[in-house]
Amino acid sequence: xxxxxxxxxxxxxxxxxxxxxxxxxxxxxxxxxxxxxxxxxxxxxxxxxxxxxxxxxxxxxxxxxxxxxxxxxxxxxxxxxxxxxxxxxxxxxxxxxxxxxxxxxxxxxxxxxxxxxxxxxxxxxxxxxxxxxxxxxxxxxxxxxxxxxxxxxxxxxxxxxxxxxxxxxxxxxxxxxxxxxxxxxxxxxxxxxxxxxxxxxxxxxxxxxxx
Amino acid sequence: xxxxxxxxxxxxxxxxxxxxxxxxxxxxxxxxxxxxxxxxxxxxxxxxxxxxxxxxxxxxxxxxxxxxxxxxxxxxxxxxxxxxxxxxxxxxxxxxxxxxxxxxxxxxxxxxxxxxxxxxxxxxxxxxxxxxxxxxxxxxxxxxxxxxxxxxxxxxxxxxxxxxxxxxxxxxxxxxxxxxxxxxxxxxxxxxxxxxxxxxxx
Numbered sequence: 001x002x003x004x005x006x007x008x009x010x011x012x013x014x015x016x017x018x019x020x021x022x023x024x025x026x027x028x029x030x031x032x033x034x035x036x037x038x039x040x041x042x043x044x045x046x047x048x049x050x051x052x053x054x055x056x057x058x059x060x061x062x063x064x065x066x067x068x069x070x071x072x073x074x075x076x077x078x079x080x081x082x083x084x085x086x087x088x089x090x091x092x093x094x095x096x097x098x099x100x101x102x103x104x105x106x107x108x109x110x111x112x113x114x115x116x117x118x119x120x121x122x123x124x125x126x127x128x129x130x131x132x133x134x135x136x137x138x139x140x141x142x143x144x145x146x147x148x149x150x151x152x153x154x155x156x157x158x159x160x161x162x163x164x165x166x167x168x169x170x171x172x173x174x175x176x177x178x179x180x181x182x183x184x185x186x187x188x189x190x191x192x193x194x195x196x197x198x199x200x201x202x203x204x205x206x207x208x209x210x211x
Numbered sequence: 212x213x214x215x216x217x218x219x220x221x222x223x224x225x226x227x228x229x230x231x232x233x234x235x236x237x238x239x240x241x242x243x244x245x246x247x248x249x250x251x252x253x254x255x256x257x258x259x260x261x262x263x264x265x266x267x268x269x270x271x272x273x274x275x276x277x278x279x280x281x282x283x284x285x286x287x288x289x290x291x292x293x294x295x296x297x298x299x300x301x302x303x304x305x306x307x308x309x310x311x312x313x314x315x316x317x318x319x320x321x322x323x324x325x326x327x328x329x330x331x332x333x334x335x336x337x338x339x340x341x342x343x344x345x346x347x348x349x350x351x352x353x354x355x356x357x358x359x360x361x362x363x364x365x366x367x368x369x370x371x372x373x374x375x376x377x378x379x380x381x382x383x384x385x386x387x388x389x390x391x392x393x394x395x396x397x398x399x400x401x402x403x404x405x406x407x408x409x410x411x412x413x
Binding site: 024202 | 394396
């Protein structure tokens with residue numbers, strides 16, 4: 001065998017050996033509870049399944065909510081590394097999976113409050129049957145003048161928070177540095193928020209979706 | 212048309228004009244298979260891999276010594292990108308399409324009549340959908356090591372049919388993957404086969 005041929009084979013074998021190295025994936029252990037505990041040994045875990053993508057949103061044409069919803073969808077899409085979630089705003093409210101309205105949250109919902117606004121999400125899952133009946137509803141309400149920059153900034157924050165619930169995070173984080181803290185003080189998802197939503201989208205779901 | 216163009220190229224690059232007459236060309240179309248570009252674990256293993264990519268190859272080379280030639284080979288391919296969870300059937304996630312462009316500076320030599328080996332170093336550029344996913348912060352340029360074989364079916368004509376096989380290796384990562392905490396790079400191997408023509412001086 002001549003020298004170039006031997007060198008080529010040696011190089012090929014060497015490359016095969018070094019090619020085994022993996023990419024050093026993050027461990028994603030720093031996260032918070034995203035499921036609802038119904039009873040001892042019974043939890044609800046939900047995320048939008050692949051076959052339902054894109055999840056459709058109808059947004060009331062008020063308070064600049066469309067822009068805030070669009071932005072919040074993009075924020076969560078980027079947190080999910082493998083396109084597990086894809087949302088889009090549509091014009092027909094009757095066929096939407098999620099309805100976003102500028103109105104007072106119903107008494108049953110626990111609102112997320114920032115100084116200038118409040119919002120809540122109604123994820124209607126029957127705890128006995130584990131059935132989610134669409135549409136999911138998001139309520140956003142200003143507490144100050146909605147045209148003020150602080151109120152608009154508040155809408156941006158609470159929309160990301162509420163879309164976290166829409167995606168399937170059914171609890172609040174206990175850490176004020178997370179966007180899913182009950183009264184969010186940060187403008188973007190944290191590493192813990194990202195870890196939580198990434199794990200959630202690969203966690204076995206036990207909720208059935210109906211309309 | 213081709214000769215004046217190449218003469219101009221040789222003059223511009225300082226290459227002796229006499230060498231222009233010794234230039235060999237090759238072009239081909241084929242398909243490229245790749246191993247996973249990301250192997251992740253979120254509860255269970257998750258893999259992201261390009262599909263079979265239709266690929267275009269273009270190359271030129273010059274003799275540098277008896278039996279040896281030095282050349283440049285360019286390739287361009289496009290493929291779908293899919294994330295799979297092997298333990299969960301029907302879990303494929305479409306990541307859109309990626310485009311790869313490579314340039315490989317290589318050395319080649321004759322093995323037997325009609326059969327040549329080729330090995331070299333170069334760069335490989337990945338471009339992908341930029342709104343989300345592993346290319347959310349843009350594409351990436353990677354160092355590339357590669358080699359292969361060319362088998363020329365006939366000789367003596369102006370253009371002769373060639374069957375080629377290529378292997379290359381690079382380490383993959385993107386800015387988005389590093390931002391998301393991926394600390395290393397994924398070893399990626401690609402294999403291509405193509406059919407084409409070779410011409411000029413061989």
